[in-house]
Amino acid sequence: MDALIRTENLSKVYNPRRPDEFQALADISLTVAPGEVAVFKGPSGSGKTSLLSLIGCMSRPTAGRILVAGKDVAKLPERFLTRVRRDTFGFIFQQFNLIRDLSVLENVLLPLYPLKTPLGEMRQRGEEALARLGIENKVSLKVRQLSGGEQQRVAIARALINDPQIVIADEPTAHLDSRLSADLLDILGEINRLGKTILIATHDPLVYEHSLVTRTIAMKDGRVEGVSQI
Amino acid sequence: MILHPGILALICGSGIALLMLIYAGGLGVKILRRWDFRSSSEEQLILERKTYLVSTIVSYALGFEIFSVLLFAFTVDEIHSLFVGAMCATGSLNANPLGWYALYAKITVFFSAALWLVLNYLDGRADDFPLVKRKFALLLLLTPLVGVELYLQVAYFLGLHPDVITSCCGSLFSESGSGISADLAGLAVEPTMAAFYGTGLLFLGSALPCLKRQTALFRYLFSLLAALFFLVSIAAIVSFISLYIYELPTHHCPFDILQKNYGFVGYPLYLSLFGGALFGILPGIFQPLKKISSLTPEVGRVERKWILLAVFFTACFLALATWPIVFGQFRMAGYSLNG
Amino acid sequence: MRHLKILEYALSSLLRRRYKNLSLVAVYAFTIAVLASVLFLTHALKTEATRLLVDAPELVVQRVSAGRHDLMSTESGERIGAIPGVAASRPRYWGYYYDALTEANYTLLGVESEPAGLEMVEGRLPAAPGECAIGQGVAGIRKVGIGDDLILIDSDNIGTVLEVAGVFRSPSDLLTNDLVVLGRDDLIRFFGYPPGRATDFAVEVYNPAEVDTIAGKIKRLMPDSRPITRSEILRTYAGVFNWRSGMMLTVFAAALIAFCILAWDKATGISAEEKREIGILKAIGWETSDILELKFWEGMAISLTSLLLGLMAAYLHVFFWGATVLSPVIKGWSVLFPDFRLIPFIDPYQILVISFLTVTPYVASTVIPSWKAAVTDPETAMRG
Numbered sequence: 001m002d003a004l005i006r007t008e009n010l011s012k013v014y015n016p017r018r019p020d021e022f023q024a025l026a027d028i029s030l031t032v033a034p035g036e037v038a039v040f041k042g043p044s045g046s047g048k049t050s051l052l053s054l055i056g057c058m059s060r061p062t063a064g065r066i067l068v069a070g071k072d073v074a075k076l077p078e079r080f081l082t083r084v085r086r087d088t089f090g091f092i093f094q095q096f097n098l099i100r101d102l103s104v105l106e107n108v109l110l111p112l113y114p115l116k117t118p119l120g121e122m123r124q125r126g127e128e129a130l131a132r133l134g135i136e137n138k139v140s141l142k143v144r145q146l147s148g149g150e151q152q153r154v155a156i157a158r159a160l161i162n163d164p165q166i167v168i169a170d171e172p173t174a175h176l177d178s179r180l181s182a183d184l185l186d187i188l189g190e191i192n193r194l195g196k197t198i199l200i201a202t203h204d205p206l207v208y209e210h211s212l213v214t215r216t217i218a219m220k221d222g223r224v225e226g227v228s229q230i
Numbered sequence: 231m232i233l234h235p236g237i238l239a240l241i242c243g244s245g246i247a248l249l250m251l252i253y254a255g256g257l258g259v260k261i262l263r264r265w266d267f268r269s270s271s272e273e274q275l276i277l278e279r280k281t282y283l284v285s286t287i288v289s290y291a292l293g294f295e296i297f298s299v300l301l302f303a304f305t306v307d308e309i310h311s312l313f314v315g316a317m318c319a320t321g322s323l324n325a326n327p328l329g330w331y332a333l334y335a336k337i338t339v340f341f342s343a344a345l346w347l348v349l350n351y352l353d354g355r356a357d358d359f360p361l362v363k364r365k366f367a368l369l370l371l372l373t374p375l376v377g378v379e380l381y382l383q384v385a386y387f388l389g390l391h392p393d394v395i396t397s398c399c400g401s402l403f404s405e406s407g408s409g410i411s412a413d414l415a416g417l418a419v420e421p422t423m424a425a426f427y428g429t430g431l432l433f434l435g436s437a438l439p440c441l442k443r444q445t446a447l448f449r450y451l452f453s454l455l456a457a458l459f460f461l462v463s464i465a466a467i468v469s470f471i472s473l474y475i476y477e478l479p480t481h482h483c484p485f486d487i488l489q490k491n492y493g494f495v496g497y498p499l500y501l502s503l504f505g506g507a508l509f510g511i512l513p514g515i516f517q518p519l520k521k522i523s524s525l526t527p528e529v530g531r532v533e534r535k536w537i538l539l540a541v542f543f544t545a546c547f548l549a550l551a552t553w554p555i556v557f558g559q560f561r562m563a564g565y566s567l568n569g
Numbered sequence: 570m571r572h573l574k575i576l577e578y579a580l581s582s583l584l585r586r587r588y589k590n591l592s593l594v595a596v597y598a599f600t601i602a603v604l605a606s607v608l609f610l611t612h613a614l615k616t617e618a619t620r621l622l623v624d625a626p627e628l629v630v631q632r633v634s635a636g637r638h639d640l641m642s643t644e645s646g647e648r649i650g651a652i653p654g655v656a657a658s659r660p661r662y663w664g665y666y667y668d669a670l671t672e673a674n675y676t677l678l679g680v681e682s683e684p685a686g687l688e689m690v691e692g693r694l695p696a697a698p699g700e701c702a703i704g705q706g707v708a709g710i711r712k713v714g715i716g717d718d719l720i721l722i723d724s725d726n727i728g729t730v731l732e733v734a735g736v737f738r739s740p741s742d743l744l745t746n747d748l749v750v751l752g753r754d755d756l757i758r759f760f761g762y763p764p765g766r767a768t769d770f771a772v773e774v775y776n777p778a779e780v781d782t783i784a785g786k787i788k789r790l791m792p793d794s795r796p797i798t799r800s801e802i803l804r805t806y807a808g809v810f811n812w813r814s815g816m817m818l819t820v821f822a823a824a825l826i827a828f829c830i831l832a833w834d835k836a837t838g839i840s841a842e843e844k845r846e847i848g849i850l851k852a853i854g855w856e857t858s859d860i861l862e863l864k865f866w867e868g869m870a871i872s873l874t875s876l877l878l879g880l881m882a883a884y885l886h887v888f889f890w891g892a893t894v895l896s897p898v899i900k901g902w903s904v905l906f907p908d909f910r911l912i913p914f915i916d917p918y919q920i921l922v923i924s925f926l927t928v929t930p931y932v933a934s935t936v937i938p939s940w941k942a943a944v945t946d947p948e949t950a951m952r953g
Contacts (some may be wrong), residue, residue: 016272058852059948060275077267078278079856080357082947086854097849101585110850113574114859158853233815235608236918239925242822246933279944282857287936294929301925304918312804312811354858 003031003067004166004197005055010064010074012050024050025222028064032215034165037188037198039208042219048201049094049170051219055199056168057085069165086111090159092169096151098158100144104130107143108157129157133187149180156187166197173204181206188212236305237387243298244380247291251373254287258366267358281362285350288369292343295376299340302333302383303500307488309390319485326389332382339379342372344508345515352516352532356524419470426466430548433459433510437541441534446517449533453514456540460507463547467499471551477560499550506543512536575859579866586843593835594875600828601879601927602886603821606894608919609887611814616914618806622799626771627780629661630787631795638795640766645791649770652790654783656775660767662756666721666749671710677721677760679753691715692735698752701731706746708736719749723759731755772796818926825927829934836938844945851947864939872928879927880920888913 010028015021025047032038040048053059054066057073060081066074073084098107108126117125130136133153143151152172159167169188173181181204189212192198202208208216218225261277261284306329307319323329346368353361433455439448467484475487475495487496513533520526554560583590630649632641643660650658662679680695680702692715694702701719703711713719719731737745751759774783784796847860855863886892 053948059946075268077358078275082851082854082856083357085947091852093852097845097852099846099849102581106581111853111855113578114571114855116571118570119574162854233819234811235611235814235818235926236922238815238818239922243925243929246929250933250936279857282861282944283937283940286861286940290932290936294925298925301921304921308918312808 002033002070004034004036004069005032005199006030006065006067007055008065008067010051010054010066011062012047012054012059013062016062023222025054025061028222028224030217030224030227032197032199034197035192035195036214037192037200037212038215038217039213040199040201040217040219041203041208042225043203045221046219047222048219050222052168052170052199052201056089056091056166057081086162088165090162090164090167092152092155092159092167092172094171094174096155096175098143098151098154101142103140103142104135104146104154105139107154108161110158111162125161126157129161130154132160133157148175149183152176152180152184153187156191160191164196166199167191169198169200171202171204172200173202173207178206185210185212234305234309236301236308240298240301240305241380241384241387243294243301244376244383247294248373248376248380250287250291251369251376254284254291255366255369255373257284258369262363262366265362267362278359281359284366284369285354289347289350291376292347292372295339295343295379299336300497302336303488306333307485313390318483318489320483322390325391326386328382328386328389332379332386335375335379335382339372339376340504341508342375345512346372348512348516352519352525352528355528355532356522358524360522360524361519419473422466422469425462426551427548429455429459429462430544434541434544437537440513440537444530446520449513449517451514452537452540453511456507456510456514459510459544460503463503463551466551471555474554474558474560477554477558495550499547502543502547502550506540506547509536509540509543512540572862575862576866579863580870582846582863583867583870586840589835589840590871593832594871594878596828596831597871597875597927597931598878598882600821600824601875601923602882603824604818604926605880605883605919605923606886606892607814607817607821608923609883609915610892611810612916612919613887613914615807615810618810619803622803622806625799625802627774627777627799628772628784629769629797630658630772631769631797632791633793633795640762641769641794643765643767645794646767646770648790649772649787652783652786654774654776654779654786656773658773659771661769661771662753662762663768664756664760668711668721673710673747675707675747675749677756678748678750679756680750692733694750695731695734695752695755698755699730699732700734701749701751701755702735702737703733703750704737704745704748707749708733721749721759724761729755729759825930829930832931833934833938836935837941839938839942844942847942847945848947851945857943860943860945861939864935864943868932868935868939872931876924876927880923884913884915 008029010025011023012025013021013023028047028051040051042048054061055068057068057076061074064074065072068084068088071084073081076084099110102110105123105126108129109122112122112125127136127139130139130153133156135150135153135157138146138150143154146154152175167188172184172188176184185207188198188200192212200207200213207213214230216228216230218227257280261280264273265277266274303319306322310318310320310322313321313325323333346365349361349365349368353359353365433452436448436452436455439445440452464484468482472482472484472487473479475492485496486492487499488494489496513536516529516533520529630641630645632639632645641660646658646660649655664677666675666677667673668675692702703713703719707719708714711719713733715733715736717733719733720728721731722728731749731751737748737750756762772783772787774780780798780800784798787794787796850860851857886894
């Protein structure tokens with residue numbers, strides 16, 4: 001099966017030619033097939049977040065290629081990059097990155113504001129996404145009134161609102177207890193069953209030893225140490 | 231100098247706009263020299279970000295310039311009471327010979343600014359910034375034009391000396407306001423009317439083939455007719471339209487219709503005329519851009535809107551111009567006019 | 570549709586940071602209120618002047634000698650009356666009087682000059698020698714009413730006693746506030762006019778459109794005369810008011826510039842919270858142009874709100890509270906301050922001018938900070 005994501009000799013250097021120059025990634029080559037659940041595991045500082053950031057079209061590499069669904073996104077200008085990111089990826093950030101003074105529904109609908117979707121349809125999609133995650137009764141509450149687990153569900157709903165092909169989760173269980181972590185992994189499993197590819201960066205064994213994981217990529221100091229297929 | 235609030239607003243505004251354009255132009259030059267869209271280097275990224283800045287600054291500056299045409303017309307009309315014998319804006323403009331040049335400069339800037347803004351808009355719709363170099367090169371031409379406009383405005387307003395009792399020795403004669411050009415005013419009515427309506431209907435008619443087919447020729451024709459109709463309309467306003475609005479066979483002034491006692495009808499009249507002309511010339515001017523692959527769909531799509539807007543505005547203009555002729559009490563039959 | 574959605578987000582974003590934005594709006598609105606007050610006041614005064622001059626004579630002819638105003642012979646008046654197109658030529662007798670007691674200037678007018686457009690409050694015009702009618706300002710400052718005596722000192726340092734027969738109330742106090750109307754002969758005696766002399770002549774013409782032609786004829790007939798038309802007076806008033814308002818506006822330019830610096834500062838000092846928010850928006854798919862549009866709508870909302878508030882405040886200040894702060898400069902210094910009510914009047918032109926004067930600098934000072942915010946790197950959202 002053709003790889004959905006492929007990187008070739010990917011490198012990323014932050015602050016090049018400056019005193020605080022830092023090589024986050026060096027010579028990364030890997031593939032991810034469609035429908036897979038790939039986990040990037042390693043200690044903090046190993047470059048997981050940087051790698052996801054590159055794959056997810058948040059930033060551009062210093063060298064190498066990234067192909068997403070056959071398209072080379074490494075050299076795309078910013079405008080293109082944003083479009084690809086918006087249409088292909090859904091992000092679940094480590095810090096949730098929700099806007100605390102907005103309501104749950106407003107947060108979920110944020111990605112749709114600059115699009116042509118009419119308001120009525122937007123609301124419908126938002127409510128459906130929240131219902132799928134079991135928090136439809138919290139629609140009008142402000143985010144800061146929610147618990148950690150509920151906030152994460154809102155973040156997931158937001159990530160799914162555009163019906164992306166690939167979902168990227170950066171340390172999703174960092175702020176959760178074991179019960180909520182298990183819940184989260186169940187949700188991710190469901191998302192995977194809908195046909196979406198999932199990329200997770202984590203150093204939590206609860207995640208990378210879970211049954212839904214199909215591929216594990218071990219990283220250290222910006223390099224790939226090993227890849228195991230399950 | 232007249233420390234009139236409207237004049238202050240115009241000059242300060244134009245000054246700020248010019249400064250903004252010069253700053254943007256400086257950035258534009260830097261961008262032009264190093265622009266390489268295919269490169270994905272850090273520098274190119276910074277340049278792309280800078281283009282947003284330049285576009286935003288220039289858009290605001292030019293937006294002001296476009297609205298300031300209205301402010302200029304309003305102001306020149308408002309200050310006419312300060313000049314002996316001036317009954318409308320014509321009098322104010324005559325008070326200092328630079329006045330007319332300032333007006334022409336403003337109209338030129340209006341159209342140029344509008345064209346640049348459309349160019350910028352199209353550039354923003356394509357994914358690969360196809361028009362960046364063209365845009366900034368044009369900006370370097372537009373900036374001095376705005377500079378000239380500012381200079382003319384300042385020189386005009388500074389050179390105005392309202393006649394007051396103390397300076398006037400008591401003799402009150404001065405030139406009374408007259409039509410822009412005696413020739414225009416003296417144009418025989420019937421042939422001008424025929425030319426006006428003929429060109430107008432031809433122009434409106436030429437929209438149909440443009441909407442039905444994609445042929446470039448129709449668009450060039452459409453825009454040519456738009457420009458032609460604009461010029462004919464100006465002549466027509468002076469020649470006969472104004473006569474019907476004033477209900478006076480000798481009153482040809484194109485500016486009095488901006489005044490209150492005629493219901494400010496001049497404003498919608500001129501706005502619809504300029505609007506129709508602007509949207510009319512756009513399809514023809516931007517037709518060559520269809521050759522750029524990333525722009526073709528966008529130009530095709532937005533072109534339709536331009537054509538419809540041009541038709542709408544021109545129809546409004548024709549309606550406004552024809553209304554007093556058909557429904558007014560003034561009749562010109564049998565009246566011979568020789569300027 | 571898209572624009573409306575971004576507008577909606579912009580408004581909600583402003584409301585979420587309401588204290589910062591309210592303070593900005595307050596200062597902005599205040600600046601606009603000051604500028605608008607100047608313009609409204611000037612315009613109202615100009616309108617007022619136009620109104621009161623409606624009853625002024627079409628044409629006034631004075632004589633100029635050695636560059637200064639001099640008395641005219643009644644015979645010149647008759648010559649003027651003989652010019653075709655002139656309906657009437659009436660001599661006027663009037664002058665200025667400086668009252669050392671109150672340090673105020675009064676205008677003395679001979680009653681035969683038939684001041685038009687005056688209503689009496691109480692009493693009547695002087696009908697006999699030794700009587701006078703006075704304006705409300707004079708009555709107030711000298712504390713005299715009907716039946717009281719008004720004493721004026723003439724050029725021989727002799728006091729003239731006039732009994733107040735009536736007090737004026739004119740539709741426009743600008744006209745009569747400092748007026749003292751007395752009998753023609755009393756006035757001639759008071760000022761010591763030689764016989765056969767008048768101050769000037771009020772000329773009526775049959776066709777108002779011909780006034781300039783007739784003025785020209787008068788000038789040719791009598792080269793030392795100075796014909797003044799009503800429209801010239803209006804022009805002078807307009808010119809003076811314009812100049813004063815322009816001057817004030819220039820002064821307030823300093824305030825406007827200070828405001829713009831504030832606006833720049835506020836816009837540049839974008840809080841960490843706001844930066845984070847924009848980073849999030851960029852990360853979830855908002856493009857730079859979308860953020861720029863967001864900033865545009867925020868700026869528009871602030872500008873238009875401040876404009877509306879500023880205009881309302883200026884309206885109240887000028888038309889309900891008499892423009893207490895600004896009147897001295899605009900009206901000119903005088904002891905006898907007519908307390909007249911300005912007629913509320915606004916026209917779209919003024920609003921257009923105020924918008925241009927205030928919105929343009931604000932937009933100019935916030936463009937660059939807005940852009941800086943809009944090009945925030947989406948990766949900052951990943952880093953947290």
